[in-house]
Amino acid sequence: MKKPVLLCVDDDPQVLSAIDRDLRQEFRRDYRVLRASSGREALATIQELKEREEPLALILADQRMPDLEGVEVLTQARQLYPDAKRVLLTAYADTEAAIRAINSARLDHYLMKPWDPPQQLLYPTLHDLLRAWEMTYKPPFRGVRLIGFQWSPRSHDLKDFLAGYLIGYQWLDFETDSEAQALLAQKGLTARDLPVVVLEDGTALANPTATEVATRIGLVVQASQELYDVVVIGAGPAGLASAVYGASEGLKTLVIERQAPGGQAGTSSRIENYLGFPTGLSGSELAHRAWSQAVRLGAELLAPQEVVDLCVQDGYKVLTLSDGSKVQTRAVVLTTGVSYRTLAAPGMDRLSGVGVYYGAARTEARTCQEQDVYIVGGGNSAGQAAMYLATYARRVYIVIRSANLAASMSAYLIEQIGQTPNIELLPFTEVAEVCGDDHLEEVILSRQGQLERRPARALFVFIGAKPSTEWVCNTIVCDAKGFVLTGRDLVTDPRYATSWKHPRREPYLLETCVPGVFAAGDSRAGAMARVASAVGEGSMAIKFVHQYLDE
Incomplete structure (x- = not known):
């Protein structure tokens, strides 16, 4: 933070130099001393400080100035800096005006000329005023x-x-x-x-x-190279693992992320079953550790940037980005992950982002202080969100269609939820409708056929997952649900056997129907929806990239 300012104002050059000298001698370690030779210059300086959002601690102004008297300067300054201490510098003949100004202009003090010696007649008063200012001063937010x-x-x-x-x-x-x-x-x-x-x-x-x-804010959104060894599409756990291993093994590596690092795992408020972190860590913390590690090792990351098309030209993979630019690479690792499915209930689309949220528990938690919130879903992400929201909300309701959480949530989370008094499970329940004018106000629940209307501050949805592969399904073979098929699935299933075109070998374990294009993480058919398994697949993909590049 910049040092707070002490502003001295006097139209007499000799007096101004003297007060400036004495202030610097005593206060320069903790304050910055500025000077103005007229009232109008002082007000212009104060306006400039305000625009730059710099702290002004004290104004010391002479009373008798030709263009604007000191009392008027201090009065106008109060409009911009109401908490700054205001001191009038006056001659003996003006003491009556100074005393009146203490009441009318709310001055904090007045000082007589001359103030020699300053150790007795200047510094004690200013130190008292500045101590009082420091006790109430709240530094402005920097960021x-x-x-x-x-x-x-x-x-x-x-x-x-x-x-x-x-x-x-x-x-x-x-x-x-x-x-x-x-x-x-x-x-x-x-x-x-x-x-x-x-x-x-x-x-x-x-x-x-x-x-x-x-x-x-300094993020990179344009590729710096004409050709890469491997481009990783998606910066979830699988993509970041690919980036770390690709860069560490000398491959020219680029990662492209359309939203934020971490993917769906990055929205988790607390992951407690990831190897090596006995006290747990947030998904965003894990993602940014991996992001920093990949960058340190030499990977290049573009974000937010979206890939909208993939094609093969002369053996190279050409990626088209949403801004129309293109990136060429020798190999691709698809780690596009999954997104939460939308909830099909009246009012959901209209109130999305204004009380209805898909994920985003960490972003909106503080706005739910002492309010009732609802979570739809029974997986680990829903459980982690419930535990996080319980810190802020008056009551957290978990809405599930089944009888309990045992089939879909880890045991440690079920135990924590059971021990949290302001979390309540609503089994055999669905959201029938969400209501509100310009934001969510109520949810209508269907509980075993009975409708129940309840006030709600927010509704967080964590139901199911759909792969983020719509843009690539015309090039890469996917199953009926949109998950990318890889490895032996391409040659053993007669429906896809003709999709593999390489004449001399079968696809590698994580390779798609296009040689040199691999898939890892939750968007791959048959993948396990766990952070650790995604990291493992992302790491393995780089091994197969090496084998492909060495052909």
């Missing part, structure tokens, strides 16, 4: 700030994006936060421009895309 409406899908998407990349940010609700309104006005923007991202350097981005924000 990214997001201004928006709480019930706005665009605001939610940007919160989710920033959280996914572990970008520390301050959320400011425009409707309830006066600081948000003042900051927006300061940037010359209105409510029509929301959501607005204010960067650390003060730059304001009105209604930006995730790519625009990514570019400004």
